[in-house]
Amino acid sequence: MSSPVRHTDYRESAPGQGIRIRNLNKSFGKKHVLRDITVDFAPDRVHGLLGANGVGKTTLMSVILNHTFRSSGEVLIDGEDPRENARLLERTCFVHEDQKFHDDDTPASLLRILPTFYPTWDTDLAERLAPRFKLPMSTRTTKLSRGQRSALAIVISLAARAPYTFMDEPYLGLDPGHRALFYEEFARAMAEHPRTVILSTHLIDEVSDLLENVVMIEDGRVTVDADIDDARDSAFVLRGLEPVVRDVVGARRVLREYRLGNILSVTVDGTATAEDRRRADAANVSLEPVTLQELVAARGMRGTDDAEMSV
Incomplete structure (x- = not known):
């Protein structure tokens, strides 16, 4: 594998301003998925994006990244609109449960080419994590199991060291042992190279120790936006x-x-x-x-349908 790619560390040269969202709405036809969302994601913190199935969590992340067009409202990353913004593109990384790769890709080929997309890529970390997650490096991604695809997505998200990292339950395919490994490596990565992370999960109590802030969505609206301890006290x-x-x-x-x-x-x-x-x-x-799991169950039993949105 090639030697580590070394680029400017954006955190040292240009501290992030975080993500600012004001009056954001998104509809699919007559179905309102996001309703007047106003929230800030402070820089260099781990934000848990929580809620019942279908309340708009995946849609919100996709709209922030401009993978899905907003209906109205404002989204700013580092004070800039993410629409058609190449500078912001290389500062963001999005991995999710059903991660798709090109048919001819292998873990080895992806870990060779991705440093060209991420100026902050850490090749040493990728080389250390791949065997820890038991990635079959020469196997085409189409032949990988769900758990192996999840592991590959996790390695990419941690090694990219993107200042803005979005994780939409990429670890659901992992067994408990590999999920524990992910939590360990995630905590280590955040301690060594802090970044802004938005983490959506159903395994709420498993990840609660990793979270610093909680944003809860119910029926397309933000109902809780609080420090983790304040959320637990609510x-x-x-x-x-x-x-x-x-x-x-x-x-x-x-x-x-x-x-x-x-x-x-x-x-x-x-x-x-x-x-x-x-x-x-x-x-x-x-x-x-109250545990976070109980809080989500108590506050968010209704939802819209994220299934209408492809990411």
């Missing part, structure tokens, strides 16, 4: 016998509830107060912090 769970749980809940807004036998679990909107804790203790009701 709701809490009460668990116990139904009559006493309902008494502790009182007039608080309930986001979700479910029963297991005679035990009722209720996800309550808002931060748990000292009075909430006192009442729960007095009633022998468990009061627990």
Whole structure:
């Protein structure tokens, strides 16, 4: 393999401004997928893009990258419009679950040619990761298993070191051991070369320790945009016998509830107060912090249909 390609590190010469989105809308025919989205993705942070299936997460990433045209609104990356912008193209990397490659590509050929597309490409890292993920380097990508395609996409996303990296569940094809390897290498890559990452996932609790900020979408709208700790503090769970749980809940807004036998679990909107804790203790009701997985389930059960959009 060729020697490492060394280019200017954009983070040193031109610190990123992040991603700014204002009043963004996207419709497919009469179906509104994104509705008046206004959100900022701060630079050099890992942003979790969360929500139920079909709420517009993939569409949002695709519109940011101009892979799909917006209906209206503003998108800026580093203060520039990404439409027909070659400078921004080489600063972004997008990998996703169903990653497509050319029929004649092999992992070896891709890792040779990609440094020409990414000025920040780290060949040493690519050469280290490929065997760790057990990539069959001479096998055509059409012959790779789903897990091997996922592994290849992950190697590309980490080695590219793109200042703006978009990851739409590329690791869903991996077994638990290789997912753990991805989390390890992702954390190491962010520590050594911070970048702005937008990470969409269904494996929310698995990746929660990697996230710094959470953007949650429900029915095409941003309903949560918060630091990870603030997001976790935005709701809490009460668990116990139904009559006493309902008494502790009182007039608080309930986001979700479910029963297991005679035990009722209720996800309550808002931060748990000292009075909430006192009442729960007095009633022998468990009061627990909400997990991100529970929060997404509680806040985002409805969705539009991302399947209408091809990426």
